[in-house]
Amino acid sequence: MGQEQSVVEGVEAPSSSRVGSTPPRSPIKRAETALNTRIQPHTNRVTKKRSKRSRRDTSERKTIIVDGIPISFRRERLVSLPPLETEPEKTAMSIMKPVVGKLPLTDECLHYDDVSEVPQNLQKYFHQRYSIFKFYDYDIRLTNDAWFGVTPEPLASRLANDLPSHLYSTPRRTTIVDLFGGAGGNTIAFALSEKWEHVISIERDASTLACAQHNAEVYGVSEYITFIHGDCLDFLDRLKHHPETLDPSLREKCDMSKTVLFASPPWGGVDYKEQDVFDLSTMEPYNLEVLHKSCSPMEHALYLPRTSDLRQIAKLAPEGERIEVVQYCMEGASKAMVALIPEATPELT
Template sequence: MSKPSTRHSPSFTIEPAEKLELTDECHHYQERHEVNWDIQKYFAQRYSIFSWYDEGIYMTDDAWFGVTPEPVANHVANDMYEIDSKKTTLVDMFAGAGGNTIAFALSGRWERIISIEKDAATLACAQHNAEVYGVEPGAITWVHGDSFEYLDSLKHRPEELHPGIRADTDATVVFASPPWGGPGYRTDEVFDLHNLQPYNLDQLHAACSPMEHALYLPRTSDIRQIAKLAPSGRKIEVVQYCMEGASKAMVAYIPEKGVTVADT
């Protein structure tokens, strides 16, 4: 009689997430009186954030502060449709409640979308919301983990990643809509991106490079700081995204390093 195998399946530092259940931190608020005072203004704009909100959209209280309004998310996804067709994988560094990820999935542009969220309850909301919007199962590979750790492994130690979330960096674009905490981003006429918290401009750029990446930033961000990130011989496109006549954010589209104008 043969002995039972003592071999173990390989372990990986980061793996795809399973379907997570909604928790007590996940809410579908229906009336203003249910909502904490500090998110009431966002709740009032809920149909601009998710037009299908009444179909059963769930969010954590923290997620209200960072979600991209749906018209802006759709516009960004449409603009990113024009990126070099050889780029077939999109990594969304900060999934949040799923606004951008859902727009990317519904655009049909990407063969693979890898969407990362550090908070389990927020990720559960994002997965649920993608289902509400009719995103095809398997169109998004969700990751519960730290996006900086993921990108570092992807670039330097891909064997540490589960095969389902490995990607060819030459064919990958990174989208980052980070938290905007920090002094002055709401009030400064020109916002110093070194004050962005908890991740500043240099940290975000270093994590995404050398891949092509798009950074979703405050509307008053210092363009001079962004311009310094341009690879030699290249330019950075910066787009202001407006809704109802008011700018909501800017996106800096940063080319990959190592590609010259003659190559494009």
């Protein structure tokens, strides 16, 4: 048995065996069982499934004697080949639908009653809470992140009244889509203006969207707003290129020739307050080029930092058109600017 043990340790991955005579089977079975336990699982798998494609440089044939029985072994070097590439499975896009009912308020949907409850970095916003939402005390809910992005109510109301709608525009505009709905500041103002047949608000964070629905109820306009839980750029791509993947109710409301888009994106990136002229290409996660390309060719309004580079905005004007830019101020201080970009007329070929 000492000889058998040394033979087993000297063999790495036998692929075949050949017995020269017909002895009792039990010693051979013992030897084969011991040898098979030394075979690496993946080597064994490759040998079985890819024997013809994976063998390379066969060498080192030897004959050994086990209990007087000659057994021939061959050791092979195996080169693992990469798996065969297969076509990615093509799956149909799911249907984007409006939110049915109300999303539940989560632990992130907060209402602060006293400044002592408020995180340090939000306290200045809490002191301005009645400018942000006039009815804040009626249980307005915000996530901590939403405090940074809510448009103050007086500004949101003025902006909603300024945007052209079907009341005095040609062609008629009947739908406004708030692409970055957030906690509902602008969306609620659009609904309160009574200028639109359809107000649609898109928000990808469930807790923030739950706040928006709750706040719209506080202001009594929730039934006039269609909420979508999803990504606004995905919505725009579907609207322009895959309308069949939108719920029929959304396709009906969002006729591209009758829809105005409103985008109040996160400004992110380099702190705009530290720049005399803010470079709109540094906005994160969506810069000016991405926003404009996603919204075109529809008419759209971009809510941007007050120090935005006007030269960058001017380049967005369609051929033969001009862009209107409005600076919005509160209490004598500029808060933001809004660029109104007209619908791009398809070029004649």
